[in-house]
Amino acid sequence: MMNNSTEKLILFALRLITYAIVLVIGYILFDIIRNGAPALNWQFISGFPRRSGAAGGIFPAIVGTLSLVVGTIAVSLPLGIGGAIYLAEYAEQNKFNTLIRLAIVTLAGVPSIVFGLFGLGIFVLFCGFGPSILAGSLTLACMVLPTIIVASEESLRAVPKGFRDASLALGATKWEMIRTNILPYSMSGMITGSILGIGRAAGETAPILLTVAAFYLPRLPNSIFDQVMALPYHLYILATQHPEADKIRHMQYGTALVLLLLVLGLSLGAILIRTHFRKKFRW
Amino acid sequence: MVEQSLYPNYPKDLEMVITTNQVNFFYGPTQALFDISLLIPAKHVTALIGPSGCGKSTFLRCLNRMNDTIPHSRVEGEISINQKDIYAPGTDVVELRKEVGMVFQKSNPFPKSIFDNVAYGPRIHGEKNQKRLTEIVEQSLQQAAIWDEVKDRLQANAMGLSGGQQQRLCIARALAVGPKILLMDEPASALDPKSTTRIEDLIGELRTNYTIVIVTHNMQQAARVSDYTAFFYEGRLIECDATPKIFTNPRQKQTEDYITGRFG
Numbered sequence: 001m002m003n004n005s006t007e008k009l010i011l012f013a014l015r016l017i018t019y020a021i022v023l024v025i026g027y028i029l030f031d032i033i034r035n036g037a038p039a040l041n042w043q044f045i046s047g048f049p050r051r052s053g054a055a056g057g058i059f060p061a062i063v064g065t066l067s068l069v070v071g072t073i074a075v076s077l078p079l080g081i082g083g084a085i086y087l088a089e090y091a092e093q094n095k096f097n098t099l100i101r102l103a104i105v106t107l108a109g110v111p112s113i114v115f116g117l118f119g120l121g122i123f124v125l126f127c128g129f130g131p132s133i134l135a136g137s138l139t140l141a142c143m144v145l146p147t148i149i150v151a152s153e154e155s156l157r158a159v160p161k162g163f164r165d166a167s168l169a170l171g172a173t174k175w176e177m178i179r180t181n182i183l184p185y186s187m188s189g190m191i192t193g194s195i196l197g198i199g200r201a202a203g204e205t206a207p208i209l210l211t212v213a214a215f216y217l218p219r220l221p222n223s224i225f226d227q228v229m230a231l232p233y234h235l236y237i238l239a240t241q242h243p244e245a246d247k248i249r250h251m252q253y254g255t256a257l258v259l260l261l262l263v264l265g266l267s268l269g270a271i272l273i274r275t276h277f278r279k280k281f282r283w
Numbered sequence: 284m285v286e287q288s289l290y291p292n293y294p295k296d297l298e299m300v301i302t303t304n305q306v307n308f309f310y311g312p313t314q315a316l317f318d319i320s321l322l323i324p325a326k327h328v329t330a331l332i333g334p335s336g337c338g339k340s341t342f343l344r345c346l347n348r349m350n351d352t353i354p355h356s357r358v359e360g361e362i363s364i365n366q367k368d369i370y371a372p373g374t375d376v377v378e379l380r381k382e383v384g385m386v387f388q389k390s391n392p393f394p395k396s397i398f399d400n401v402a403y404g405p406r407i408h409g410e411k412n413q414k415r416l417t418e419i420v421e422q423s424l425q426q427a428a429i430w431d432e433v434k435d436r437l438q439a440n441a442m443g444l445s446g447g448q449q450q451r452l453c454i455a456r457a458l459a460v461g462p463k464i465l466l467m468d469e470p471a472s473a474l475d476p477k478s479t480t481r482i483e484d485l486i487g488e489l490r491t492n493y494t495i496v497i498v499t500h501n502m503q504q505a506a507r508v509s510d511y512t513a514f515f516y517e518g519r520l521i522e523c524d525a526t527p528k529i530f531t532n533p534r535q536k537q538t539e540d541y542i543t544g545r546f547g
Binding site: 092093160162163164165166167168169170171172173176180181185281 | 347349352354377378380381384385387389391392393394403404407408453456457460
């Protein structure tokens, strides 16, 4: 049994560590908001860039990132959830499926630039999509698939055995059981986990660098085979590649803030979806 | 017909609905059931008793093939329901489970409305007519003696019911599919005494129309609700007889030791 002062010391230390983390995040947020907020105005958000991005707005980059997010969701959600259903509900515990799981976990640890090069090789060149929204979305989808599969699988496994047993005992087939008494309850976890993963992907630069992102393209895409500007890449260019980099700090901070808000918006959406489903299904 | 040498205390004209012959069950390399040959009479209550791990639940779950879902499990021998081998190749498990309902130890209503819980079975079996569904739901809830308590809140979430009500709802849900046989796996072991009494009363009412097989830990309960009792020990069927006979004058010493509380 520990004595009281040790208890207090440990509590204090743990609290301090937690506060330190919050402090770092808080400072980053504060810095971006303080410097980025003045740049935010309607013209900045809805306008097209001028002078290589030194002036004007970032509308094409916002549209570009949004279309990549939508494309990534459209590709990765069905694939990831489908894979997770197979792994959680159908796959037997054997060596082959252990290998699949291992591959998925490994995939999660692959550096994003490797995904970028993979996307360039497979989607841009081999499939002949060229640098395009399609190639970029597919590349990002590959990158977030492990996150989606792992989150979805956990969410499926969290559904109590009692529901499964009861469904089967009432004469449901396996798929009927999954459709009526597992998916509805695990959907919130699957979607929340997936959106958080996709939010992370929305801010990635390396995977889109070689597959979709345009250096400077002040117009909107016409189809999924077009290149687009994207917020993370635009930010990277403004901050490091632009000849006037140190004179356009407000543009850089403004772009960072918009990207941050976008990702925050996705997370907020995930939270709302979760609360909605939580209220609907309690056990 | 009843094998009189094995079941001397069973009435001669008793109709047997479930017959098992030399059933062995394996979880992977571990054998859980050894040569179980048991007859279960129609429209009576048969209790399966025995200490924990004796195989009574495993045996029960063989009767509606719920053990199919356990990886690396294996059944040997023959289990027939109405003279049909339920493990024969080509057996429709869905049809089997429509015929043989099950109630679990832990009440497991779905996190849906009371109505949707009871209507679940009929719906997956293709009943779409709302009027017919409403009839089935009311009838099933009445049979399970819970209609009066829930009739005004059929759209309320079933998770809001008390433990005992949830278990009766689960019984109603099982009845809604129209089974002839009801398997109950310690249906009252997680309930308070009052709710237990209600479940036992309910079993007493259901026995006129259903064949009930109930696994129970509680010997008093077996004595109260069942007509016939089978005693399992270490994966073997030790003895099966009319309940009063088992509890007053068992043939086997192990049975006597168990019911007098010398072990288990």
